[in-house]
Amino acid sequence: MSTAVETLGIEERDKQRLRIWLRLLKISRQMEAEIRERLRVEFATTLPRFDVLAALYRERDGMKMSALSAALMVSNGNVTGIVERLVSDGLVVRVPVSGDRRAMIVQLTDKGREEFAHMAKVHESWIASMLNMLSDEDADVLVDLLDNVQIKGVRTR
Amino acid sequence: MSTAVETLGIEERDKQRLRIWLRLLKISRQMEAEIRERLRVEFATTLPRFDVLAALYRERDGMKMSALSAALMVSNGNVTGIVERLVSDGLVVRVPVSGDRRAMIVQLTDKGREEFAHMAKVHESWIASMLNMLSDEDADVLVDLLDNVQIKGVRTR
Numbered sequence: 001m002s003t004a005v006e007t008l009g010i011e012e013r014d015k016q017r018l019r020i021w022l023r024l025l026k027i028s029r030q031m032e033a034e035i036r037e038r039l040r041v042e043f044a045t046t047l048p049r050f051d052v053l054a055a056l057y058r059e060r061d062g063m064k065m066s067a068l069s070a071a072l073m074v075s076n077g078n079v080t081g082i083v084e085r086l087v088s089d090g091l092v093v094r095v096p097v098s099g100d101r102r103a104m105i106v107q108l109t110d111k112g113r114e115e116f117a118h119m120a121k122v123h124e125s126w127i128a129s130m131l132n133m134l135s136d137e138d139a140d141v142l143v144d145l146l147d148n149v150q151i152k153g154v155r156t157r
Numbered sequence: 158m159s160t161a162v163e164t165l166g167i168e169e170r171d172k173q174r175l176r177i178w179l180r181l182l183k184i185s186r187q188m189e190a191e192i193r194e195r196l197r198v199e200f201a202t203t204l205p206r207f208d209v210l211a212a213l214y215r216e217r218d219g220m221k222m223s224a225l226s227a228a229l230m231v232s233n234g235n236v237t238g239i240v241e242r243l244v245s246d247g248l249v250v251r252v253p254v255s256g257d258r259r260a261m262i263v264q265l266t267d268k269g270r271e272e273f274a275h276m277a278k279v280h281e282s283w284i285a286s287m288l289n290m291l292s293d294e295d296a297d298v299l300v301d302l303l304d305n306v307q308i309k310g311v312r313t314r
Contacts, residue, residue, distance in 0.1 A: 014285040016296045021188060021284045023303040028185040030308035031178060127178045128171040130308055139173045142302050145295055146180040151187035151287055153194070
């Protein structure tokens, strides 16, 4: 392979990167669609709601609304509306922040923590089955390669 | 590595697949955000519009509106509205389908073909620079690994 690689012209190198991008885009869109569908069918829930619960599950002490919005990978849903529904479903509480009158911290309730732990376990098994064509060794290589990819934005340069 | 791999328990295997998913999701979201921003700044255009032009560029004979909607990877934009703007900008024409009174085929004009060819070249260079931390050999391995990943949906099983 290395001879072929060394003789790659610039154009072919760019095309190979474009191939990577088109495949990444296709796979992530398909997986996301699949996860949305399964969340809907099996848990009657949505991806933005799942993501809010996931963020709160990771932060045991709770999060300010602003931090919660910033942390979400799926941010199109309106976080305020989602949190309000979670409060009325008893999965989340809002508590005042000492020293900051206007801020509220959002936390999972015990019920919320329990429900999310169950959903997360099932969610993990969906991902594992979607990616079960990868051998353990391939999976390790893929994690390492993807770890190298750090995208810098226009605005940060 | 192979000894470590052979002793992976089921839980650790699932976690490794979850890691892959979280990295795929993060990278594709970051790249997509970057591409949207650059299309806006450098070409005053949008990703759905770029995707419509890309689909039409690949199909020299043009596409029915229904096929165009189905082909788009980014389908949230409303295709009808996008096509109407492209027609009034002179990049696209709608022509009747012989034998089907109600159907129309959408085609790029010469101007549309030329403009898209230019944008596509620049777009490819953005992708190449975003992924320039990958060596040629890593890029080849990544393309092969991603080719193995075929996601099957709930509805097709």
